[in-house]
Amino acid sequence: MKKQTASCLSLVVLASVFLFSCRKDPQLILEDEIVVQPGPSTPVKGFYLVNEGNMNMNRASLDFMDLQTGVYRRNIYNQANPTVVKGLGDVGNDVGVYGSKLYVVVNISNKVEVMDVKTGKRISQINITNCRYITFHKGKAYVSAYLGTVGDPSAPSGIVAEIDTTSLTEIRRINVGRQPEEMAVVREKLYVANSGGYTPSNYERTVSIIDLNSFQVVNKIDVGVNLHRLKADKYGDLYVTSRGDYYDIPSKLFVIDTKTEKVKKTFDIGVSNLVIDDNSAYFYSSEFSYITGGYVIKYGIIDVKNEVLTDKKFITDGTDKDITIPYGIAVNPYTKDVFITDAKDYVSPGTLYSFDPAGKKRYEVATGDIPAHFAFVY
């Protein structure tokens, strides 16, 4: 009988263990800070960095680097906006600062999140399905989106939406090529890189030109397949990247003269991302090698005045060996410091590197997942 009480007792212990197992209540994840060496005082106060977050994880996040104090604040959106259901959203794809507002394009969440640039507090959300990139001109924001409507097989075109930056509403939209990506404004015209990425058997090859007064597509420039990046230099030229088809057609960088609306130069460099500051286009390229089965990553600078590849390097201290996948790039227009982010394996916290104009690493800090897009705050 004793045995039975013992086993009964053990069963009770067991039952209580199971029934009262604990579980932490979900909690707001607050921002945290890291202090790095501050830079010289310039009109640039700092920059926002958007971490894309891996798709389906809802892990887009916003960091801010205060260049004057050296304080790097991570994950500031949630603390500033704790009431927003499921936070900043899924896959932050672009960021921009215009006037007193901060705009973050969140691709899978189908929205442009508008915040106060000082506080990071939400002002509004503009819903645009499958939105990709944002640019600004004369009080308007222009947002590219992969599709105008979903579910309609006869409507494969992408769009550019014009948004009033005061009322924060969409004023009008225009069809461009399929799956448009980056945009730039040169002399009252908006240039849009079309990718056609949803149809690999027939990628788009063109840059659409939109006259911003009439808001009509006035021309298309034939460039190369699967276009992505599009940056304007101060000479009225556009630097456009083509991702190739990942098989037979290699990725390239094209230079378009906006006066003639023609490609005037081609660099056989598989540029993944670039940023133009004054006379220099800072870029990195990563290309799959069928010989090694791996990726070869290069960093370089193109002189946009003379349109030639220079032998200058913006990383000179060997730090490039530590970077797995460069994913974002920015240049401080005053100090000429270069910022590079490393997305690593895309499912781990990334790293932000800062390099001085001599190419020496100033510091590195851990970021959110897939650090990618920069916007300077003045």
Add this chain to the structure above:
Amino acid sequence: MTKRKFAFDGICNSFFGFSAILWLGVFVPYSSSAQTDSVKKANELKEVSIRTIKLSKRQLSSSPLQILSGKDLERLNSLSVADAIRFFSGVQLKDYGGIGGLKTINVRSMGTNHTAVFYDGVQLGNAQNGQVDLGKFSLDNIEEIELYNGQKSTIFQSARGFASGSSLYLNAKQPDFENGQTDHLKASIKGGSFGLINPSVLWQHKINDAISASFNAEYKNANGRYKFRYTNGVYDSTFVRKNADIETMRVEAGLNGKLPDSSAWTAKVYFYKDHQGLPGAIVNSVYDFSQRLWNENFFAQTTYKKEAGRYNLMVAAKFANDYSRYLNPDYVKETELLNNVYKQRELYLSVANRYKINSFWDVVLSGDYQRNTLDANLDRFPYPTRNTFLTALATQIHFERIDIQANLLNTYVNDKVEQYYSAGNKHMLSPTVMVSWQPFNQKEFRIRSFYKNIFRMPTFNDLYYTQIGNTFLKPEYTKQYDLGLTYIRAFEGKLLQQVSVQTDAYYNTVKDKIVAVPGANLFRWSMQNIGLVEIKGLDVNIQTAWKITNDLLLNTGLTYTYQQALDVTDVKLNYRNQIPYIPLNSGSFLLGADWKNFAMNYSYIYTSERYDQSANNAKNYVPAWYTHDIAFHYTNTINKQCFRLSAEVNNLLNQYYDVITNFPMPGRSYRFTLAYSY
């Protein structure tokens, strides 16, 4: 730092683990004292105990075996096989939620592709992605579910049986006719939450003394809607899961026969068809979805088995044809919506020969041939064909107290493609050794151990999926070391009638793990052999049977799993962090009761906190979850006609949780069953 944080994260978790050990502590001394008691009486009681303790496969298997069958299975709150296997130790069910959500099994953290699923003895293949959605297999006609770590504890099996890290066997109900009976009919209808309507019928007919036939059909329809809730402590929102509807139809027909030399044969055809919505990840501003999925699976299989005499033979053949279609209206191509169609075919032939050299020594030679093809309407698709030849040489030495099995599996794989590059030929040799040993005179206590070295082939998706596939891939290897014990004890005429314990400690490694890694941008991922995982685990299973009164019988089942599964791939990146979605502690508890015409079942499942990505940090933290389910059954038999009524409540406390981040699980739900059989 991160490691320490994980180790101490949540005192409650250690409490759980500690309590489980404490409970074992209470239990083990007690049982050992009981044992010394029994030693004195051992001789006199020997005959009695042999009669009362029926050592089952669970105790005798030299590889860890867990079984759910018959009445236990019927009593459980389960709709599909996936619901039932949650009660096994060492298992994580990857569940995307809801009736139609993908449900796959990950045994001992080695990954889904290392578990083979066998349906009536023949493997269910999926050369495309290597995964079997266990949510698609209804429990309606399943008699028994067995999970073996390593492999089934017999050498007389097909070469396929030796070829996976672990094996799940789903065995359908077999016709069994008593004297004078020629027909059995079972009809049931289930309904309840999620708009579920699920009628089924099973008819078994005895054609003559040697042959019987069975026919089984099942239909299921559900809108799949359920409420779920997300909160961060400030916002607290409830939503309804949308685009989760599913409609399925399953028809099976089979013949079972015996030949005069007492060999047995079976033949079976299986047809399954479904159409479902695919509810995606719940992320900010996205609460509805438009993606749809269609599946059609057909197979025909036949087996023959001769076990009498010194020479034994087992033959199996199967042909399978699978179709699936994925439609994504959010993805508009140049002239159409994204609409992917995949067609797979499999041909499988197997012969196993056993020769009993003497009373204690058997040898087996098994050979399998398998041919898989995949056809897809993708751009630049290579249209692969895979020919697999498996040969297993196995031997078993079995004495009264020791059983040793060893085998060597030879695998030859040849891939051919119609265009682009193929992965070519691969050739592997993989050994397994298993031992089951009774160290003392008492039959109650046994020690078992196994070592197994096996691999999984890269799937067609890993190798050939447009833009992602990488034909340079090598197989993904696992090594398993297991040491365990089983103990069973019966108490004649006592309240506690039987106690049975099985526990195993193990160490596994996964080498050349196939993972998707990014290329130049997010559009261009590729598969690479880069992962290295080290797994240390402990599985505990305890079953008890109680006779409270002559009418009231209780059964309990407890499982506890500890798993440390560390990513040791790269010293610089998340080194020694727990791999995604593997909890340190998990467990389940089952209580079944039978009283006269009534039966009830209570079940509890606990999964401790996990991380959803490689880095073990606060952002990737997924909270623990636990669910309580309860079911009541009433059975009445009049003139051999049996009526059964069941009512189930699942997730009684309405806990909202995710198994996979952003794929919410249902809260409280109900299900009712009305069944008739004779």
